[in-house]
Structure formats: C-alpha cells, structure tokens
Amino acid sequence: AAGVIQSPRHLIKEKRETATLKCYPIPRHDTVYWYQQGPGQDPQFLISFYEKMQSDKGSIPDRFSAQQFSDYHSELNMSSLELGDSALYFCASSLGADDGYTFGSGTRLTVV
C-alpha cells in the first residue's frame, strides 16, 4: 500500500541557509500535518492543511512557512536556519480528523 513519502530523507544545511522539505500524502487523503521532533523529545505540531487551506497552526516559527498544493503534496519552507532547527521533521496524512494518521519516515535536518 502507498505510504506517506517525504523527501529528502536527510538534509544538511548551514546556519542562515534555507531548506525545503516535501511531503506526498497517501492518495485521497485530504489532510496533511507537519511535526518537529527534537533530539530525545516527543513530536511537536507545527502546522496542518485541509483541502489545500491552512487548518491549524502550532509552534511554528515565523521563519517557517508551508503550503499544500493542488495535487495535495505539501512543502515546508524554512529560512534563516538556526542550530536549534536540527530535528526530525515528520509529515502525516489522514482522511478525516479521527482517522488513523499515517506518518512518513521523516526528514532529518542537521544545521551546522
């Protein structure tokens, strides 16, 4: 069965650079969520989209932005990267709010 695809799997950037993370949800899933998991921490909600519109916003820095495109894939844009942005970034998709959420394998971002 198709899963949630995230790219790239690993990304190394320098401070003050920009990064773009991509997420391709399961076909027909209408909702996408982004989470950030710092080392040894639980995942923290960043932002979500439903039918290409932002549906909720969590602890996402102003330096970050995201959008969902017409094909339902989503991109997380991160600018002016800081060392503290180093984390595992997960994308999840679902069909409906109480359906099982399927997570991608994550993008590990390292800022040096």
Place this chain on the structure above:
Amino acid sequence: AQSVTQLDSHVSVSEGTPVLLRCNYSSSYSPSLFWYVQHPNKGLQLLLKYTSAATLVKGINGFEAEFKKSETSFHLTKPSAHMSDAAEYFCVVSEATDSWGKLQFGAGTQVVVTP
C-alpha cells in the same frame, strides 16, 4: 484543551513477560486515542487507535489497549514481550473539533527488552 501523560519514561521487561505502558489523557471533547511506536532512526508506526467504538482495541504485533473513560486512561499491553518490541512508544490524543484533529503526543516511553 487536550493533554497526554505517559506515566513511565522507561520500562524494562524480560523477553516473554507482559508489557504495560500507562497513559492518562485529558480532553474537553470525546477524544480519539492512538498508540504509535518509533524504532531507532525510524518513522512513527501506528499500533492501534480508539475512535469511540469498542473500548478494548486490538492492534498490530499482539498489542492491545483499553479505553477507560472513568479513569481517563488508555494503557497499552502485550502478553509476551519480544526483542523486536524494544522501541519508543507514544500515546497520542486527538480532538476532532475545530482544530481539525491535531495530535497531542505524550512524552514517550522507552521500552527495553532483556533476554
């Protein structure tokens, strides 16, 4: 508002013995509850979910959880631990309200399985 408390940050069990991971939640609405497992350097895998149907939920790999509204608990159990169960486990709550089902994660329980 919703929140999740995982009562144990670390659990160590012997292979073949039962596993119990405790989770308490608070929610203003009827919640959906999930358990996810994360193996080292891997993504999050859904073990099971409760969405207001049967209170005893069976998941993958022999895990099950019981939703107890009176105790606001959703503990995860497995009768016999396997070495491959060593991982981090997250209890997660979601409220299907105007927050479009945003997930709230517990702090996680690290499970160690000894031979």
